[in-house]
Amino acid sequence: MTPGVRSVVRGLGLPILASLFAIVIGAIVVAAIGFNPITVYGSLLSGAFGNLFSIGATLSGAVPLILIGLGIAIAFKAGVFNIGAEGQYWVGAIASVWVSYHFTGLPGWLHIILALVAGMLAGAVWGGVIPGLAKAYVGAHEVITTMMMSYIGILLAQYMIEEPNAPMRQPGYIPESPMIPNNVQLPFLPMKAFVQSQLSIGIFIALIAAVVVWLLLQKTTFGFQIRTVGYNQRAAKYAGVHVAWYTILALGMSGLFAGLAGGVQMLGVAHQLNDSFASQYGYTAIVVALLARNNPFGCIIAGIFFAALSTGGQTMQQFSGVPASLTDVLTGLVVFFVAAEQLIPEIRAWFRRNKDRRRIAGVQEGGKTA
Amino acid sequence: MGDFLSVTELTKAFPGVLANDHINLTLHRGEVHAILGENGAGKSTLMKLIYGLYEPDSGEILLEGNPVHFHSPRDAIHAGIGMVHQHFMLIPALTVADNVVLGDEPGHIRYDRKQAEEKVRSLSNQYKLTVDATAKVGDLSVGLQQRVEILKAFYRKAKLLILDEPTALLTPQETEELFSIIRHLRDEGIPILFISHKLDEVRAVANRVTVMRAGKTVATLSVAGTTSQQLANLMVGRDVVLRIEKQPQQRGSVLLDIRNLEVQDKDKHPRVRGVSFQVHAGEVFGLAGIDGNGQFELVDAIAGLLNVFRGSVWFDGQNITRLSPGARTATGIAYVPQDRQVEGLVLNFDLVENLMLRDFRRRPFSRNGWLSRQAAVKYANDLIQRFDIRPPDALRKAADLSGGNQQKVILAREVARDPKLLIVAQPTRGLDVGAIEGIHRQLLHLRDLGKAILLVSLELDEIMSLSDRIGVIHSGVLQDIVDAKTVTREKIGLLMTGSRSDEGARILSSDIQEVRKP
Numbered sequence: 001m002t003p004g005v006r007s008v009v010r011g012l013g014l015p016i017l018a019s020l021f022a023i024v025i026g027a028i029v030v031a032a033i034g035f036n037p038i039t040v041y042g043s044l045l046s047g048a049f050g051n052l053f054s055i056g057a058t059l060s061g062a063v064p065l066i067l068i069g070l071g072i073a074i075a076f077k078a079g080v081f082n083i084g085a086e087g088q089y090w091v092g093a094i095a096s097v098w099v100s101y102h103f104t105g106l107p108g109w110l111h112i113i114l115a116l117v118a119g120m121l122a123g124a125v126w127g128g129v130i131p132g133l134a135k136a137y138v139g140a141h142e143v144i145t146t147m148m149m150s151y152i153g154i155l156l157a158q159y160m161i162e163e164p165n166a167p168m169r170q171p172g173y174i175p176e177s178p179m180i181p182n183n184v185q186l187p188f189l190p191m192k193a194f195v196q197s198q199l200s201i202g203i204f205i206a207l208i209a210a211v212v213v214w215l216l217l218q219k220t221t222f223g224f225q226i227r228t229v230g231y232n233q234r235a236a237k238y239a240g241v242h243v244a245w246y247t248i249l250a251l252g253m254s255g256l257f258a259g260l261a262g263g264v265q266m267l268g269v270a271h272q273l274n275d276s277f278a279s280q281y282g283y284t285a286i287v288v289a290l291l292a293r294n295n296p297f298g299c300i301i302a303g304i305f306f307a308a309l310s311t312g313g314q315t316m317q318q319f320s321g322v323p324a325s326l327t328d329v330l331t332g333l334v335v336f337f338v339a340a341e342q343l344i345p346e347i348r349a350w351f352r353r354n355k356d357r358r359r360i361a362g363v364q365e366g367g368k369t370a
Numbered sequence: 371m372g373d374f375l376s377v378t379e380l381t382k383a384f385p386g387v388l389a390n391d392h393i394n395l396t397l398h399r400g401e402v403h404a405i406l407g408e409n410g411a412g413k414s415t416l417m418k419l420i421y422g423l424y425e426p427d428s429g430e431i432l433l434e435g436n437p438v439h440f441h442s443p444r445d446a447i448h449a450g451i452g453m454v455h456q457h458f459m460l461i462p463a464l465t466v467a468d469n470v471v472l473g474d475e476p477g478h479i480r481y482d483r484k485q486a487e488e489k490v491r492s493l494s495n496q497y498k499l500t501v502d503a504t505a506k507v508g509d510l511s512v513g514l515q516q517r518v519e520i521l522k523a524f525y526r527k528a529k530l531l532i533l534d535e536p537t538a539l540l541t542p543q544e545t546e547e548l549f550s551i552i553r554h555l556r557d558e559g560i561p562i563l564f565i566s567h568k569l570d571e572v573r574a575v576a577n578r579v580t581v582m583r584a585g586k587t588v589a590t591l592s593v594a595g596t597t598s599q600q601l602a603n604l605m606v607g608r609d610v611v612l613r614i615e616k617q618p619q620q621r622g623s624v625l626l627d628i629r630n631l632e633v634q635d636k637d638k639h640p641r642v643r644g645v646s647f648q649v650h651a652g653e654v655f656g657l658a659g660i661d662g663n664g665q666f667e668l669v670d671a672i673a674g675l676l677n678v679f680r681g682s683v684w685f686d687g688q689n690i691t692r693l694s695p696g697a698r699t700a701t702g703i704a705y706v707p708q709d710r711q712v713e714g715l716v717l718n719f720d721l722v723e724n725l726m727l728r729d730f731r732r733r734p735f736s737r738n739g740w741l742s743r744q745a746a747v748k749y750a751n752d753l754i755q756r757f758d759i760r761p762p763d764a765l766r767k768a769a770d771l772s773g774g775n776q777q778k779v780i781l782a783r784e785v786a787r788d789p790k791l792l793i794v795a796q797p798t799r800g801l802d803v804g805a806i807e808g809i810h811r812q813l814l815h816l817r818d819l820g821k822a823i824l825l826v827s828l829e830l831d832e833i834m835s836l837s838d839r840i841g842v843i844h845s846g847v848l849q850d851i852v853d854a855k856t857v858t859r860e861k862i863g864l865l866m867t868g869s870r871s872d873e874g875a876r877i878l879s880s881d882i883q884e885v886r887k888p
Contacts, residue, residue, distance in 0.1 A: 220740055221730055224741060227719075228719075240728060
């Protein structure tokens with residue numbers, strides 16, 4: 001193996017091990033409350049990937065997770081923690097929806113691009129520019145500011161449609177915005193099962209975004225500076241990087257992807273702003289970035305993994321009777337094992353020591369009897 | 371029997387290296403025994419074997435004539451071995467007494483702090499380790515913290531003390547105090563193993579010395595009959611030049627012109643106060659001073675890492691006071707910062723990325739914002755070969771390299787750009803004799819090529835042997851600029867304390883002499 005391949009394998013090893021540990025302990029929990037782990041995991045798996053419809057639903061659910069996860073990974077790479085992606089997502093959603101049902105004279109493709117760009121900019125301002133400036137110039141910690149801005153963003157989205165005279169509210173009794181016109185919606189993939197499961201071409205946007213983020217981080221001077229700032233701010237300054245500026249940029253990029261996720265979700269799935277503010281994508285995506293260890297391609301896999309837990313969880317509840325919240329337990333366990341990065345090598349070393357001790361003990365006993 | 375500890379044919383292998391290869395060592399009662407060797411010679415492994423952190427593959431350790439097998443440091447402590455690590459293991463928020471007794475507290479369920487303080491006080495009297503038992507460890511100087519570590523060892527009834535590179539973090543004064551403590555302990559009959567790679571210190575404090583090289587014990591000598599040169603040669607395995615002969619100076623025009631510079635730190639305290647000097651092409655300008663007197667802030671300001679509060683920096687006829695660090699690099703200023711791990715390198719980056727760290731914006735490393743990895747790898751491999759960086763693997767992370775090789779990476783990066791001015795801060799800190807020689811040669815070679823070199827070092831010997839002119843800084847003020855050929859170390863020492871009185875001169879020169887030549 002070349003060193004490059006080896007480092008990739010090592011990079012993958014930990015997340016896979018963490019997920020495996022989580023699944024094994026999850027099985028113990030399932031068994032402990034009196035169910036058969038194999039049936040339970042079987043129904044989870046078939047619920048997530050059992051047929052084209054469920055695959056479509058899983059991939060559709062993965063789109064926002066991948067996009068937001070990519071953004072959070074960029075922030076992590078620069079050494080900052082964007083905890084407020086949920087709000088950036090909603091602000092992006094507001095902007096995209098608003099642009100979508102205005103400017104109706106535009107051709108569809110241009111209108112789509114415009115709507116998504118509006119969402120991206122809104123997310124970037126919300127997540128990056130405001131907390132970024134606050135951090136760079138007055139030292140406000142981004143964990144606090146992004147989270148506070150996040151609440152404002154979520155509540156702003158509610159305000160837009162909640163009251164009868166709210167700015168974006170459609171006349172009527174239901175709190176929702178006008179529908180996005182057909183030609184501004186992202187088309188579904190052309191198969192019946194995918195149309196039913198609402199899998200839009202947003203999945204390709206997510207995949208392309210992953211490639212773009214990878215190129216950006218690894219192949220450009222922009223990414224080089226982001227990574228330098230993330231690893232060592234003093235060395236970054238010494239290298240001539242404008243540290244404050246790149247912190248703002250990293251948070252901005254982070255919000256940009258969360259805003260894009262909001263736009264893609266609105267244009268591809270929801271088609272309007274409605275009262276569904278409990279998506280939690282922005283929080284789950286933190287776990288996606290963690291599990292992916294900030295690798296853009298890892299974000300794709302991790303995004304699908306968590307989306308599968310969520311879609312599979314519903315089926316699991318129906319068929320095996322285990323509450324769908326077991327998937328929350330699994331998520332928690334994954335986070336635990338990824339966060340406890342040092343734990344896994346420790347466990348490995350412990351096993352190895354134990355083996356040595358048994359071997360030595362065996363030798364000594366052998367010596368005595370002889 | 372005079373042998374307190376004896377180690378015979380001790381061997382320890384790690385995957386790929388024989389860290390200790392049939393080591394033999396005897397330690398008499400009442401002697402200070404130095405283990406001298408370059409970084410990576412196996413000193414630390416040997417100590418860890420004696421201290422029970424590792425178990426030997428073969429060989430034997432005899433303590434007071436009896437073979438011992440330690441499975442953990444706890445066994446070693448129990449047997450009476452005390453060790454003070456290079457990096458202290460203290461809890462800053464607790465008091466001295468708390469730290470000393472931690473893990474073996476007096477009192478039963480209720481911790482008896484009074485008794486702990488009493489015990490610590492009597493220990494500190496017995497061993498002349500003066501330190502306030504009730505002080506918070508976080509408030510103590512590094513030298514005093516070290517005493518707490520030594521007290522910890524004696525509280526656990528150590529009969530033998532191992533000191534691992536104990537002077538690495540100390541000031542010259544603290545070093546001298548430590549040495550008098552060591553001498554006192556020796557006179558009390560406590561054998562001491564003193565690990566070091568510094569020749570002067572070994573000669574100052576040890577009775578006997580065992581030299582290690584590449585995992586083997588090369589020789590055990592009595593210090594009295596040896597010279598530094600002999601020890602250096604044994605340590606490196608070839609003839610080392612301790613003091614390089616300089617070529618006559620070819621001084622050129624003024625390159626760097628500092629005018630009335632004032633620099634403040636983050637808390638708006640003035641650190642550099644009205645400093646003016648010039649550095650010419652083809653000269654080494656040494657900046658001497660006791661640590662914390664503004665010398666590092668001064669060079670940070672010249673490199674653009676700290677803002678100039680007042681005054682100006684001129685380089686090659688151009689006012690660069692307001693230029694960014696990156697722009698200053700582009701004008702031909704290279705900078706080797708004092709802390710190679712915190713500032714000079716990104717430890718998580720590989721050598722390719724570290725070697726282009728300050729030049730990634732320009733070709734061939736990038737083009738219109740796109741990095742060219744291939745060109746960078748080629749460049750890195752070229753520098754690794756030219757500067758003999760080991761291991762010669764460009765994809766290795768900087769964190770995996772030894773201190774000397776990390777320094778070579780920084781120097782290679784800065785020198786390869788062919789700068790007009792090279793600023794070097796503490797270029798040889800923590801390096802061993804062989805590496806120091808290489809870096810000194812490199813600096814003098816650059817001087818002979820007509821570069822201007824601004825050298826900041828806390829090692830007076832280094833300043834004196836390399837510089838053409840020496841500026842001495844004290845509490846942010848440049849006291850004087852002297853000619854390195856004619857000045858005495860006493861004169862510089864005097865300027866370093868900021869006093870010109872005869873009394874100051876006497877105290878300081880005797881201090882220095884004691885440290886350097888026992």
